[in-house]
Amino acid sequence: MNTDKRKVVLIGTGMVGMSFAYALVNQGGICNELVLIDVNKERANGEAMDLNHGLAFAKSNMRIYAGDYKDCKDADIVVIAAGVAQREGETRLDLLQRNTEVFRSIISPVVKSGFDGIFLVATNPVDIMTRVTYELSRFGASRVIGTGTSLDTARLRYLLGDYFTVDPKNIHAYVIGEHGDSEFVPFSQVMLATKSVTEILADEKNDYKIEDMQSIEEQVRTSAYKIIKAKRATYYGIGMAITRIIKAILGDENSVLTVSAKLCGEYDSKNVFIGVPCIIGRNGVKEIVELSLTDEEKEKFQQSKTILDDSFNGLNL
Numbered sequence: 564m565n566t567d568k569r570k571v572v573l574i575g576t577g578m579v580g581m582s583f584a585y586a587l588v589n590q591g592g593i594c595n596e597l598v599l600i601d602v603n604k605e606r607a608n609g610e611a612m613d614l615n616h617g618l619a620f621a622k623s624n625m626r627i628y629a630g631d632y633k634d635c636k637d638a639d640i641v642v643i644a645a646g647v648a649q650r651e652g653e654t655r656l657d658l659l660q661r662n663t664e665v666f667r668s669i670i671s672p673v674v675k676s677g678f679d680g681i682f683l684v685a686t687n688p689v690d691i692m693t694r695v696t697y698e699l700s701r702f703g704a705s706r707v708i709g710t711g712t713s714l715d716t717a718r719l720r721y722l723l724g725d726y727f728t729v730d731p732k733n734i735h736a737y738v739i740g741e742h743g744d745s746e747f748v749p750f751s752q753v754m755l756a757t758k759s760v761t762e763i764l765a766d767e768k769n770d771y772k773i774e775d776m777q778s779i780e781e782q783v784r785t786s787a788y789k790i791i792k793a794k795r796a797t798y799y800g801i802g803m804a805i806t807r808i809i810k811a812i813l814g815d816e817n818s819v820l821t822v823s824a825k826l827c828g829e830y831d832s833k834n835v836f837i838g839v840p841c842i843i844g845r846n847g848v849k850e851i852v853e854l855s856l857t858d859e860e861k862e863k864f865q866q867s868k869t870i871l872d873d874s875f876n877g878l879n880l
């Protein structure tokens with residue numbers, strides 16, 4: 564992997580891809596080369612022009628251009644946000660077959676270019692598309708990452724922060740499992756600073772209620788549907804989540820983020836790609852953090868895992 568130049572290739576310059584690119588340019592200093600690829604070349608060209616025209620106002624300079632698959636050769640990260648967006652009422656799993664065909668046309672030329680970096684997948688259903696990327700690319704598991712439940716976790720921390728009137732940065736909580744309907748919050752693991760939320764809820768001195776936690780979990784699980792109903796698609800939040808993951812990789816941060824990663828025995832599971840807290844650094848997934856789940860939470864995790872396995876196994880790859 565490159566150490567002097569930090570180059571990112573974005574495949575899919577739609578709403579999600581360009582929200583990511585816009586966040587990347589505005590946050591500045593994360594990478595110094597961004598290549599835009601799309602099946603619609605005119606669109607990729609227009610997006611490159613538009614972003615370049617804002618560079619004079621950005622924090623740091625970057626080389627941005629519409630490119631080709633051969634540009635992946637010396638890239639550190641290839642972000643995939645290509646595919647078809649979720650329609651109102653459509654589940655993420657419904658998108659699977661359509662997006663698998665799109666990925667066939669993408670992964671092969673990326674690998675042929677000689678690319679030797681990290682894949683970061685955002686296309687839905689993200690856990691399965693990440694596993695598809697892993698199977699088609701034959702890259703090592705630590706170098707194939709999905710955005711997983713990183714955005715859901717950010718939503719959760721925001722809502723819990725609002726409820727407890729605490730900065731979300733001081734709320735330690737994760738949404739785990741499928742990025743979709745079977746995701747859940749292991750509340751036994753939620754901490755406000757170093758105090759467990761279970762303990763806070765049990766304390767009769769305050770008015771916090773367990774039902775409110777269930778309502779927050781439900782809000783997190785259904786927020787994508789609500790946003791899609793209101794404005795057809797979600798993109799700013801996921802764009803910022805992708806930027807956050809890229810920053811952790813290129814900055815070798817060893818930050819804990821809930822990405823979709825391949826389990827190799829953790830959580831009593833193998834082969835499946837699923838949202839779990841992972842330590843993310845320069846080489847991708849450095850370690851999967853295994854939470855001490857209660858029996859009920861373990862059961863929910865297994866249900867989510869089975870849904871993902873069943874969908875993947877139904878594919879003709």
Ligand code: NAD
Pocket residue numbers: 574575576577578579580600601602603606644645646647648649658662665666668669685686687688689710711714742796797798801
């Ligand atoms: P969009 O339709 O705006 O953009 C998709 C882009 O992909 C288009 O520019 C299209 O031309 C391009 N594309 C299609 N086929 C291609 C191919 N074969 N090669 C290269 N480019 C191709 O859609 P969007 O709103 O940007 O959503 C993109 C994906 O992100 C969807 O799958 C959506 O469900 C997903 N998404 C994921 C999350 C998450 O949390 N992971 C959140 C929101 C959306």
